[in-house]
Amino acid sequence: MPMLQEIRKRFTSGRHRKYDLGVTGPMPAVLLAKVEADNIRDFVRERGGNPQDFVVQVAVVAGRKGGLDFDRGKTYLVPDELDPAIELADKLKKIDEEAGLLFAGLLVAVLDRKTGAVCRWMRPFVVSPEASEILARAALAQRFQGTQLKGGKI
Secondary structure, three states: OOHHHHHHHHHHOOOOOOOOOOOOOHHHHHHHHHHHHHHHHHHHHHOOOOHHHEEEEEEEEEEEOOOOOOOOOEEEEOOOOHHHHHHHHHHHHHHHHHHOEEEEEEEEEEEEOOOOOEEEEEEEOOOOHHHHHHHHHHHHHHHHHOOEEOOEEO
């Protein structure tokens, strides 16, 4: 079975669709995104693959509380390095303090550098009509606009 299919199966099948906790802050959201990316790379290693053969991107999707007309949500790509990840969490914290954010979930994309194949999925943090709408819109935008990556376009 090709590695991307194994990744998709491992991280989407038989797994709770959402996290068991409602993520209410920027640091837990960024941390969960980083954990998801690390788990994917660890899985590739466990299967005898090379994580360097894959581009793993995990983004946090957040929107302002109070209605979809006000803000449709934004996707924030979580960097692999510590300092930029902390800067992102601080940026989200500032936005959250000013206007209040609803952390809808994660968008995950994995690109196989050798074949150019991609698999994507989303993981909600909470299930609510507003959060589901924000996450679905972000996933749709990702599909249509694509995300430029080191090593290819997802």
